[in-house]
Amino acid sequence: MAAEVIYGDQLALSLRQEMKEEVTALKEKGIVPKLVVVLIGDDPASKSYVSGKQKAADFIGINSELITLVDTTSEQALLDLIEQLNNDESVNGILVQLPLPDQINEQAIIEAISPEKDVDGFHPISIGRMLTQQDTFLPCTPFGILTMLQSKNIEIAGKHAVIVGRSNIVGKPVGQLLLNEHATVSYCHSRTKDLKAMTKQADILIAAVGREEMIDASFIKPGAVVIDVGVNRTEAGTLTGDVDFESAKAVASYITPVPKGVGPMTITMLMKNTIKAAKNHHTKK
Numbered sequence: 001m002a003a004e005v006i007y008g009d010q011l012a013l014s015l016r017q018e019m020k021e022e023v024t025a026l027k028e029k030g031i032v033p034k035l036v037v038v039l040i041g042d043d044p045a046s047k048s049y050v051s052g053k054q055k056a057a058d059f060i061g062i063n064s065e066l067i068t069l070v071d072t073t074s075e076q077a078l079l080d081l082i083e084q085l086n087n088d089e090s091v092n093g094i095l096v097q098l099p100l101p102d103q104i105n106e107q108a109i110i111e112a113i114s115p116e117k118d119v120d121g122f123h124p125i126s127i128g129r130m131l132t133q134q135d136t137f138l139p140c141t142p143f144g145i146l147t148m149l150q151s152k153n154i155e156i157a158g159k160h161a162v163i164v165g166r167s168n169i170v171g172k173p174v175g176q177l178l179l180n181e182h183a184t185v186s187y188c189h190s191r192t193k194d195l196k197a198m199t200k201q202a203d204i205l206i207a208a209v210g211r212e213e214m215i216d217a218s219f220i221k222p223g224a225v226v227i228d229v230g231v232n233r234t235e236a237g238t239l240t241g242d243v244d245f246e247s248a249k250a251v252a253s254y255i256t257p258v259p260k261g262v263g264p265m266t267i268t269m270l271m272k273n274t275i276k277a278a279k280n281h282h283t284k285k
């Protein structure tokens with residue numbers, strides 16, 4: 001039996017409709033959530049993601065501002081901008097689009113953003129809070145994946161989740177979120193000795209390596225849930241995942257496509273975090 005496809009774009013749309021209503025109600029109380037996105041340089045992929053974020057914000061009624069800087073911008077200039085945004089009472093969320101050019105230390109930038117405005121959930125304080133299960137901004141991609149699983153009532157507790165990939169923004173935090181939901185979690189990466197032996201044990205398989213269609217049916221236990229986080233740009237310019245979709249679909253129970261899977265959910269959770277930041281700011285005042 002073929003897997004059920006979990007369409008992130010459809011779920012994203014219904015969540016965005018709910019958020020739109022919430023933002024309308026907030027505005028009646030004088031709360032207007034505002035997100036500032038900082039984009040450095042003119043990488044076409046980054047531009048495309050950023051425009052997706054602007055579109056989502058417009059739909060929901062979140063006030064979004066895009067600040068574009070040239071790719072020769074110094075680290076100090078970016079730090080100065082962040083300080084200004086940290087101090088700006090009208091700004092609830094700050095997102096600096098990654099990757100950054102070589103002259104800028106990414107970690108220094110992430111740590112400069114006020115944890116109260118860290119809607120990406122990348123600041124070490126946000127990550128620490130997630131690890132210890134305190135109220136925080138969850139990183140958008142892992143949060144989107146969790147929301148997709150929950151939307152289908154997929155059981156997580158007691159299941160073996162195998163994560164392929166260990167990036168700070170996807171692999172590591174998605175494992176921690178699933179651990180918080182009582183999964184048994186294994187992490188695989190480039191030094192893993194027998195990848196297939198690991199992935200074959202997964203009840204929930206998260207592919208977040210960035211290698212075009214490397215996970216096919218032979219890596220998947222029949223009936224597993226397969227989440228594809230890959231965003232690989234092919235030479236033809238189309239987007240493909242880390243999973244060979246047609247092959248995997250034949251053995252999995254649920255599968256997410258690329259595009260229209262995790263990507264739109266990442267953007268949606270960014271909007272959710274921005275609304276949360278605005279509400280937090282208002283209750284603190």
Ligand SMILES: Nc1nc(=O)c2c([nH]1)NC[C@@H]1CN(c3ccc(C(=O)N[C@@H](CCC(=O)O)C(=O)O)cc3)C=[N+]21
Nearest residue numbers: 048049052096097098099120231259260261263264266
């Ligand atoms: N500070 C920061 N935060 C991020 O969240 C962040 C980042 N930097 N840098 C790059 C990655 C990547 N990312 C994606 C978001 C949406 C789609 C998405 O919506 N994709 C659509 C297709 C979009 C297209 O075709 O270009 C889809 O899968 O259907 C993809 C990738 C966020 N990232």
